[in-house]
Amino acid sequence: MHATHALAHWPLVGRYDEYAAALQVLTGEDPATAYGVLLVGESGVGKSTLAARLEEAVSETAHVVTVTSPSRAQPVMLGALAPLLSDVTAHDDASPITVFRAAAERLRSEAAGRPVVLRVEDGHLLDGASAGVLRMLAMSKQARLLVTSRPNPGIPDDLVALWKDGWLRWIDVDPLDRAETTLLLREALGGVIGRDTDRRMWEASLGNPLYLRELVRSALSRDELLNNHGVWTWTGPVVPGRLIELVTAELRRRPDGEREVLEIVSLAESLPLPLLFELADTDAVDALVAAGMLVVDNAAAPPTAQLSHPVYGEAIRSLVPPGRRRVLRERVVRHLPGPHDASLPDLLRWVSWALESGSVPEPELLVEAAALANRLQQAADARRFADLALLADPDDGVVAGALAQRARAHRVLGAVDRAQADLDQFHSLPASATTAALEAHVAITGADVLFHGLADPAAAVRLLDDALPRVQGCAQSSAVLRGHRLAVLMNSGSTGAPLDEAVEFLNDTSLPLLARIQLAAPVQLTLARAGRV
Template sequence: MDDAHLLSDPLADILAAYMGERRGVVLLAATSEMPLPAPIARTLKEQRLQRVELQPLEPADAQRMARSMLVTDRAAAASPHLAKLSGGNPLLLRELARSDQPAAGGPVSVPSMASLHRTSLDGLAAEQRRALELIALAEPGRLCALERVIGEETLLRLEDLRLIRVSCDSPGAAPGVRTAHPLLPHALRAEVAHLRSRHHLRAYKEALGSAELSDNEISRLVGWSLSVHAECTEAELLRAVAILTERDDLTEALTVTRAGLVRFGTLAAHRALLDTLIALGRNAEVHEHVQAVHATGDADPSGLLWAYRVNASLQAHDHETARAMLPLVPARFERELLTSQLAWCERDYPRCSKVARASLRAAADTTEVVRATVFAMFADCRRGRPLDALKTYRGAVGCIDQRSCPPVVRSSLTSAYASALHLSGSFREAEQVLVAECRRSNLSVKIAAERQVGLGVMSLETGRVRAAVRLFASVAHSPSAQWRNTAQAWMVLAESSLPVPDRTLDPGVVTSIPPAHRTVHTVLAEAVTACGRGDRALALELLGFALAESLEQGAHTDAAIVAHQHARLGLRIPGADLARIEVQGDYLVSRVRFARGCTERSACLVQSAAEGFQRVGAAPAAAEAYAELHRLHQSDGDQRAAARAAAAAQRVLAQCDLLVPAPRQSADSFVPLTERESEIAGMAARGMPDKAIAEALSISVRTVSNTLYRIYAKTGVRDRRRLRRLMGSERPGGY
């Protein structure tokens, strides 16, 4: 459905009800410039609808689409102009192509934007046309201000003509006036002369008076002021840049910062431009700009901009250049924080944590406190010390007002807090933090993808596998390459717990993830894929290297995760490596205990791990631990304890939608099915009753029952339904 933002509430209610029944796939297209109908917005917040931000088309793609819309050879020649005029907006491109299709053999005529709405605008009085221009320029314009400038009678007439509509973007917000069609403001703005636009701006700002402005209004007014060379304060411009950056509209933010630099030329304007270039990854331009500033010697007499060159070098993975420039950074806080960042890039996490805490003591304002806290928390999380990270958060951040921090810095703090909660075992609290973030409407593409992956991890580790797969899939086409690759690795892990027919992603995709985006979970996905192919030697090599590297870097969280995966896949772990892993919190401690228990064949350690997993809500890991405990008790001859462990495993597994159990299958404990057992298992999985199997194989029903008992004991399943799902899988162990 196109233009879903134009749906009436009754129609939106019907559509939301249809989506709730999950009868099929619903694809909606809507503009972000207008609010969604309340029922659709509610469905989005309840995560029954996934949001994907569509970026403008590349010029080549826009030309290709334009050629497909035009009918004659001569019309196709207009495609470059059409593509440029549309700015990569497919909706606008469609309207341009529809508006004036040339006759066969006739001259090509590319219409103006206003001609797209000729029928809507023809017949308007001059006063009404001017009023509509002001509304388009100010959109969304405040109703009270527009009533003062335009007058109530003119507004009523425009509403009667269905050219404008009044809406509220959020509860409690001031009513705003928008044009009725999303393309109409583009058409009107393109036709307004420079001085007329400047006059409209002056009148509208006078009508606003001293009213407190929303983020949308600030960014719109600053952009409007710059376009007509009108006055705006440096504070307004810098706030507009922060708003645009938070929305991930970095191209527009760069345009505003360049204009601000020309207009003000202050150190703050230079820093705003450099921040935007860093966010865009234009590291070479950062070096060039700082060199040009230092060549004049006026704007940065104290050398504060050296920090940006260090940051750009770190982003470009040029650690030697960053290290050489660090002494040139004059401010102690910036120098120590960049030193911590360098240690992070070099994967020296203990040093990163130590230096970040030193910079925290040197922090002079709220933003510096939060920035240092973020680095200290992330470093502690990688070191396996999430409880220390939470202590840092509550001690340093709990007593300050985070609202004064830039949005990007606040977002990083939220990520660090959610990560610490997750690793410490506070799954529910971590999920609540991420859900609250996802409900924000102004998340950037990158941050939205990060939050979706985080929620997917929470869903997977609590046993909601199908929900996790949906969340990871929603990031599959994200413009953020980093989080797109991370989601692919997690999706391979999640789908390994589903029957083969239900899997949608080729596991081999993880081998194509570039080194800069590889994480410990990429290695886990590769190891699971290798085991699925029967290549246990490759899985052991991958995990063994990852474990040794994690311990060398002081990344004890990664070491605990890798050791746990070793044990889950039945691969041997050197006891000396296990003894070196030091972690905090029920979740990480339980991972290490499970690995040690499997290596040492200690029922006590495995039981402790199972209970720890169960306490934090990690149902799949708890079920696996209880299943391993069942096997250990069986091998010790303690059938009563084995039965209790098996019952506990089944109780926990019932909380999951984990369709294919993932029993540990080590070389010394896995007993394969005999040929006859495999034959009977296949017949039972196809739904044949014991009597029919007995008749088909000319054996007694009792023999069939006894054989099925042995099959259930070997495979870890308890009924035909689960056996059927297991027989549909072709792997030795899933996530």
């Protein structure tokens, strides 16, 4: 057989126990089982192949949505859940709760009454915001989760919590044994595998299906794996090394046009197919799809292209020099729609890509991104965006916004002194630079510094009382401040009249939902302590 033999669709062998256990959970046949599955194994052992077969099995009766986590080379908040959040604009009142509700509503509307299975590839690379939303989706039973993950560098805390609390079933996916590896070779190539070839392939791959596939692909392309009268014989040398090294060596041999496609897609994670055709050679794209290195999601609108396995991204990024990486990212950013009126994940991705390409977005946009990051509880990102906004020497209004967001981020990250320094600088700005929303934001941060950082709840309440008159012209900001003040009182053990006021606040449906949500747990706990539950 000629070296153009494709191997785009690698068969699944073995995994009978893992498949049966996962399918039982995903179909909900046993109500005592978990509500999702966590497939855990090293790179290349076949987690994604197993997940794809499970998706095929449940898709007849369930609505299945697949999302993929962006790589560590390009962490973007909510990047994994972007397909579910395209209708959420960056100007919406984003928070973990509102993002969860938007994702849940999107899944419900598309499912049309069918159960939902949300397949998540590369769970170990999830950003904190995405992992938190997935946890809420599972615990509210809005979707059964089918998650693939490597054990390292670490599975997100929210997924681990779901497993520990019985919501996810942990299933280890180990390398294939010798007999399964032989069967995989036979089914992939067709025909008989020579005894010596079988032994050498096993010793080289040690049962890792992706390593084996890349080994076969490389040997076929070099005419070192040949079919002689129905028997496959491998004459090439065994080159020991890790999977990433084997893939890197093979990528170096791809034509320049294909390499450029792989470089662009690896840096962007996924791209709309029309945009990829603008940036790269279409024949090269087709060749990579045929080779099984690039996959196209035709169900997306428009269809999107991404690498078929994250190891290709790791390998190709290791070959791209920093200067070329920046040039390629600049090309992608220039072809992307502008950030104004973008969806929430698109804005965050646009800002991240622009920064990585060496260009600095407008300071107003950075402050907006910092605010989104804080609302999504990603304080490190919020601090980074606010820092960059302040470096641009913006006007007082932007400075006020950046200081407010950075102070909140510092408080969450435990840097109380830095948070207070930002608050002091904020208060030194002219009154014309602030708004009622910013005043409320800063007052809440200041109260948190006093309450959580300095253990002075009385001072925290006084600060909030002093701020209330400054925001009385804005009903939303006033309600948020009142809710936070009551939360401080409940958390510091107040009962009597403050508790009655808090209960009344909770029952007032005309008030903002988020202002009431933050108060719910403290009120419940205080009612229990007061014997009123």
